[in-house]
Amino acid sequence: MRDTSKTWLIKLMETGYWSDFYVYPFVVVALLACAIFKLHFPWWNAGLLLIGGFCLWGFTEYFTHRYLFHHAPFFKVGHGEHHSRPKAHLGTPTLLTLAAYVLLSWPIALVTSYAVAGCLLAGFISGYYGYVICHHIVHNWKIAPGTFLHRYKKFHDIHHYHQVVNFGVSWMIWDKVFGTYQKSP
Numbered sequence: 373m374r375d376t377s378k379t380w381l382i383k384l385m386e387t388g389y390w391s392d393f394y395v396y397p398f399v400v401v402a403l404l405a406c407a408i409f410k411l412h413f414p415w416w417n418a419g420l421l422l423i424g425g426f427c428l429w430g431f432t433e434y435f436t437h438r439y440l441f442h443h444a445p446f447f448k449v450g451h452g453e454h455h456s457r458p459k460a461h462l463g464t465p466t467l468l469t470l471a472a473y474v475l476l477s478w479p480i481a482l483v484t485s486y487a488v489a490g491c492l493l494a495g496f497i498s499g500y501y502g503y504v505i506c507h508h509i510v511h512n513w514k515i516a517p518g519t520f521l522h523r524y525k526k527f528h529d530i531h532h533y534h535q536v537v538n539f540g541v542s543w544m545i546w547d548k549v550f551g552t553y554q555k556s557p
C-alpha cells in the first residue's frame with residue numbers, strides 16, 4: 373500500500389511542475405518594471421543587479437541540490453521521487469518557491485531598498501527559470517549527441533546514476549570549484 377503522505381507530496385509536486393513556466397516570466401517583468409518605472413531606479417543598475425541575481429542562482433542551485441534535496445527531511449523524499457522517476461513531471465510548487473524567494477529577499481530590501489532587492493530577485497528568479505527549463509529539456513527532449521544541450525544532458529544523467537557528483541543542473545562551475553564534477557566518459 374502506498375504511503376498517503378507520499379501521495380500527497382507527489383500530487384503537490386505534479387501541480388507545481390508547469391506553473392513555474394507560466395508564472396515566473398511575469399514575476400520577473402513585474403519586479404523590473406516596478407523598480408525602473410515606479411521607483412525610478414536607474415536601468416543600468418537594474419541590469420547589473422539582474423546579472424548578479426542570475427549568478428547568485430547558480431550558487432544556490434548547487435547548494436540546495438547538494439544539501440537540501442539530498443539530505444534534508446521532506447525535501448529528500450520529494451527529490452528521491454524525481455530520482456526514481458526522472459521523466460515524471462514533478463516540481464516544487466510555485467507558491468512555495470515564490471514565498472521562499474520573497475521572504476529571503478525581504479532582509480535585503482530592509483538594508484538596501486525595495487528597488488535593489490526587487491532587481492536582485494528578478495535576476496535570481498531568471499536563473500531559477502533557466503534551471504527549470506534546462507532540467508525539463510535534459511529529461512524530456514531528444515537531444516543529438518555532440519550538441520551544446522547534450523553536454524548538459526550527460527552532466528545531469530551522471531548525477532542520476534551517481535548521486536554524489538554533478539549537483540549543478542544549469543551551472544557546472546560550482547561542481548568544478550567544490551570538487552564534485554564528473555565528466556562524461
Ligand SMILES: [Zn+2]
Pocket residue numbers: 454458507511528532
Ligand atoms: Zn533530474
Ligand SMILES: [Zn+2]
Pocket residue numbers: 437441442451455531535
Ligand atoms: Zn539529485
